[in-house]
Amino acid sequence: MSLKNVFTDWSRYRKGIEEGGFHDYEHMWGMAVDLNKCIGCNACAVACYAENNLAVVGEEKFYKGQAMHWMRIERYWDEPDLGEDRVKEFNHHGANFIPMMCQNCNAATCEPVCPVAATYHTPDGLNAQVYNRCIGSRYCSNNCPYRLRFFNFYSYYESSWPEPLHMQLNPDLTVRDKGVMEKCTFCVQRIRAAKDKARREDRKVRDGEFLPACAQTCPTGAITFGDLLTLHTPGGGVGETKVAQMWRDHQVELGKTRQTKQNPELRGYRVFEGLNTDPCVMYLERVREV
Amino acid sequence: MRKGRILALFSNFDEAFAAISDIRHYKVPGVSVDDVTVISPIEHPEIEEVLGERPSHVPKFTLLGALTGVTFGFFFLASAQATFTVQPQGGKPVIPLPSNFVLMYEMLILFAMLFTVTAFVIGARLFRKRKSLYSEKVSLDQVGIELEVDEKYIEPLKELFNQHQALEIREEVIK
């Protein structure tokens, strides 16, 4: 509480994301998911359960829609880009898989609606959820166009991890109790560990030094994870991360509601980009020989 | 000089009106209309015609409250936000004016209302012990005229009120 702050930093505090915002981003963690390679096998989703202490809710609660799938493989049958599907007798081009995890939007719609600021943007470009602060108004989930926020409708501790299953729980992060919203964190515990290690060794976090559980396990390597920030400083000392390079190769840029690609055939796109959520996850279009 | 208080009750407003009018025209020498207090079961704005305009300071307080509310609102919100800088969210600035305006508006009204009510309580001299000459009939349907004057004026006033068909006259001496 300080009036001094208001006036000394007025112009800085009045900047939105379009002018750089308040954050001096240290990192901007992002992803590129190649749907040409994604086979929809679910390994990422289960790896997420294992890494992030996700509750297994059981059949009845799953039916009620109270499951916790931070990462889910969505599967659609129609492919509008390959023509009208309704008349076809068979799905001759297979299924349309897409892994959906929190898109860590830079202009996240979930953030401004939280009454207690339990969800906010970190200097890592992450859309963080502070479990301790959450009061469970669930507004953030309602305002997420991707529907990637999950609520602890119950206290799952007893039912999900009967002894000795609880011994598997990852001590690097909490087991959320009832009444708290949760979501994919890009495995923030791994990010923190890598950053701490880098700090101890007095260096920057290296590209590929760590991966979120989903990217690490993906059998086809469809998920590329890394720091997008180097995208803005090409060749400047740090060098470009793999993921930043992919974004550049596909001419997808942060901070745009519609990409202006020199080559419109390039595959990169972001889901619901037009909503101006500015997601940090780029998908590469699925490819089919027709 | 001892002071006395007199209360006359009238069956209707017009008679009371006439009585006050008489006082206003100094039918009782030495008694000014400024000493008159009218007690009525309903609001009679037209009473001011004979009582003269007596000021009410409530709206000033309202204005003061509104200004306080909006100013306090702005600085409260802005300084809270300026210290709680993890708040930049959804790509919005730390101090987002449009949403602060919403809350400033609410605070404007809240403060204005609280100031108004306070002004009313002060201005209407509430929270005080009622004077002993109060008659319960006033809250029913009778109009009362109360004066606080020197003892010597009590009798002439009584006479005046009786002229105007006062239903009841009470008096007391103030120590």
Add this chain to the structure above:
Amino acid sequence: MSNKVNRRDFLKIMGWSGVGATLAGCDLPTTVTLEEGKEEVVSYLMPEEFVIPGIGVWYASTCLQCPAGCGVHGRVREGRVLKLEGNPESPINRGRLCQMGQSGVQAHYNPDRITQPMLRKNGGLTPVSWHDALEVLAQRTGPGSGLTGERFAWFTDTISGHQAVLLDAHLKAMGSDNHYVHEVINNSVTRAVNRDMLGEEQPRLRFDKARVVLSFGADFLGTWQSPVHNATEYAKFRSPPRGVLVQVEPNMSLTGANADLWVPVRPGTEGLLALAIAKVLATKHRKPLDKLPAAVQELILGYDVNEVARITGASGDHIIKIAGWLSERSPSLVIAGATAEGHEQGYQIVAAIMLLNIILGNVGETIEPAGEFPFPQLTARTGGTRSLVDFAKALEEKRYDVVFFRGANPVYTAPKALGLAQKLEGVGFKVAFSMFQDETTALADLVLPMRSPAEDWGTHVPAYQGEDRVISVQQPLMEPLYTETRGFGDVMLSLLKMHKVAGYSDYEDYYAYLRDAFAAMPAVLKENHSDDSFWARALQKGVIPVPTTQGSLTVKTAAVEVPGDSGRGEYPYFLVPAARLGMWDGRHANIPWLQEAPDQITKVVWNSWAEMHPSTARKLGVKTGDAVRIASSQGTIEANVYVYKGIHPDVIAVPMGRGHEAYGRYAQGRGVNPLKILDPVTERKTGELALMATRVQVSRASNEKVMVKLGGSESQLGRKIVATVTADVFERTEGGA
């Protein structure tokens, strides 16, 4: 009870206290740098003092969730294994892992594990001590028991490495050669065909080199051979220049869901389709058939594409398109899997399919010799469903007095028609080496609780491996959860000691045996390391690379005869018991993560379902979520319907893996087991069960159970969630050719 807190309890307490505490930042999970692999993996042989609370350390081991044998790293903190990741050193999975591998920890920590030996007394299983259990074993099977080798059998799942060596030694000591190896998800028929046609059962398949992969029901991304390995190869196959994947099968598998062209066929007509493609290749694309015998050439040229299209249900255009791709893009790879194999004429169908490889000249290009593995005693003992049929037959003849079960769960997987459960009653003494109270274990007379793969030692040589062949090392990732469990190797050594087999009685435990076995390995594996250093290196890396001799493939083709369409009769639909990555053959039904992980295709969780084509559903008057009764001549099952366009209209597919009558709280009483109602038809040449040969009738049933599935809309509603581009665009932008 003593008041002493032993080390294991202490670790448990430590582990417990860690739960719920956010200690982010204290961890050092990057003892192995994932991408660069620069830092060393620390072996668990390090003194326990090195276990520092709050510090996670990664140990290499092997995943035993399926026979593929991927290498894993287990993250161990405070003496608990928390997370499994792929071992980048392993050429099988290259640091990747599937969902079954990920959930290995839940098999290990499963709340339904058997914690102590149990002996059947008065009809019920009662806990006994290991001492007593071994005593009973000695009485019933030991040297003095009078049991002859012919009256004894082992029934296992795939087994390899030094465990197989010990098992062989035990069989030898018993004077028996009755070893049944059972896997429901197998490729035995294809292997038989490969052996006959190419001279090698499991040649190396080069998905990465192929420009076209034509798969007849081989779900190589999901359940075929080595799924994670195949997926890593698939990623290369899909990288520019991007290969085309064509999948021909009755209902969509995970591989089919990723195909450029998915062709539904009537089950059992895959061979016909292959021959029709061959004909188009020969006539339209002038591919020489001269490598084939004259009879086969004649057979091929005799087919009419339109006629084949009619019989198979595939469209003629697709046949021509596939032939066009195969001819234009070389090299290609044609493979066959479960849905092509599982017929009475399965061998012939697969042989017909394999002809395409010969016509297209893929042998030597994308089908390479795997080479001879220098340690035949360590190679995988593989099997299929023939073992089940043979075993049932042997039981019928009351050939065995004692059977040892390990890994496999035949009482669950055997069709009802084989009557295995009843026939097992005729076996006097059944011993189950088991972690869980599954259906087979429930019938056993003696239950020996096994350590979980995360607590046990072992070596594994998966049957199918990539370019670098390895022995994969399994080491304990933590202290056993239950003191009364024992490692398989340890128990085998006890058995061998019981039989006083020379050479085995010196070893205190399996660890000592393995140390010795490693010390005895040839110098070429040790790469000039001392015994200790070689051992430590093996544990650090998790794999021991094994140089193989260069093999070669010889092409031999015999005559093929391919069945046409058989009549429909009383049972109008084909039943396909679909294998899925997840439940597998039912062994993962007790893992909550996998139960809750939505099926890849239908997104159903926690229960079974029946897949159906919209036209079939219309005929039956059902929609997604309605219940149907599926009746074969052998029995009836009920399931909720999932209607979609990824299945042939004549086919009803029900996934395997659920419908357990035992097997713990997560598996028991959930869903149905389609294997139970299969007709006991066998493949003529190999004797494998023809899993796809069962005909069923389907009728509406009352909805007693709701279908639980993820996903509200099957359609994107034009919202560009998954965008698709055609391959030529991909080629233009990201390179092809």
Add this chain to the structure above:
Amino acid sequence: MQSKDINEDIRWAQINEDVLRSLENPRMGYWVAVGVCLALLALAIIAEIYQYRVGMGVGNLNWPHMWDLYIATFIFWIGMSHSGTLLSAILHITHADWRKPIYRFAEAMTTFTLMTAALFPVIHLGRLWNMYWVLPYFSDRGIWPNFRSPLVWDAFAIFTYLTTSALFLYIGSIPDLAICRDNARGWRKKLYTALSLGWRGDDRQWRNFRKTYLVMACFLIPLAVSVHSIVSSDFAMSIMPGWHVTTFPPYFVAGALYSGCAAIITLFILLRYFFRFEAYMTMPILDKTCKLTFAIAMVWTYLNLIEFASVWYGHDKVAKELLIAKFTGPYSPYFWAMLILGSVLPFTLAFEKLRTNIPVMFVVSILLNVGMWLERWMIVAPTLSLSYQPFAFDVMWANWVQWFIVIGSFGWFGLLFLIFVKVIPSVSMYEVKEMIFHRRHIANKDIAAVMHRRATDPKPAGGQPSGASGSTPGTPGLEGA
């Protein structure tokens, strides 16, 4: 039908007597009503305890159906609160004096519906024990609520509105509380003595009272509009189809006034019947209220239609699909019911015969509120069910836990209202007196002339103010004295 809003010849003492009678000696029916309300409240308390202990999932809330009946009912109650403001404030500053006999209970309704509504944001929180984190209080850790969130705006707006409307109700009741004080005995005497704050009705008090009341009325109107606009921001400020609608603030305000007016009709009829207030809550007043309701219903219908039209022509594909789904999808029965109850049923109010038929109006007014409740639910639920991500489409119906709490809220409101009618006069006695006084005087042309003269000459030079002496038909009853 009686043509005057109120019988001008009614004796003032009669007014006091009638109204004060309603405060005392509760009859059997009253206790039955209290019992029913307590029973309903008990249901809600049971459900809430269960939900509190086990988790929010017990009411069938799910992903993506994070909000459901609680929020719908919250808006419903907030909306209902607007009627009191409308009748008190808007009609007060426009000098529509027919409001006077009925505004008191309408204002009480405002306060109590707000008190009911304010429960729902608390009930629906996953961790309601941390509710206070929404409030801006100083903390050592420098943590503040997020002032960007419409939920925080809600908290501010509801607090302001509840404070203001409660003060407005209270200050407007002070003269009546003084009457009560003058007539009460025993504990009521003490209570009213305290509550009436020493009011005696002198000119200073009345003067300040008039100013205060007018100022408050002037502020209440924009406040009420802002409150429901802010409640609408919970939806309009999101990006969800069917929520992100520019016309939501006026639409919500119109809906609020609508349901509030319908509720006034319901309570009007109940009070008139049970307390025999026929002399005050007269048919012409009901008639006027019904006409007002009809007008607001048409505004609401219009706003509804332009919402459809703007979605339809707006080329927002997702919003359009949601709109179509509302008409045809799983929620369609409720959506159609809402349209019929909200837009077709009010046409009964256009017919005088029906409008003045009390049983018909009673049923209609309740059905109108059912329609308005459905409207709130149809705003909340379909958007959650069918929004952007098709894979997350889901329809989930609330179960007994949610319904018990919703039903219980009616019990809670009823209980508050029942206590109110026995504590504070539900008809404003002094204002009815004023109404009679002014109507009678204005009816008299002489008086009008006198008033005119007075108005032009504020300080008469001399002569006895003619007043209206002599013309005293129905002078405030002397018998009462």
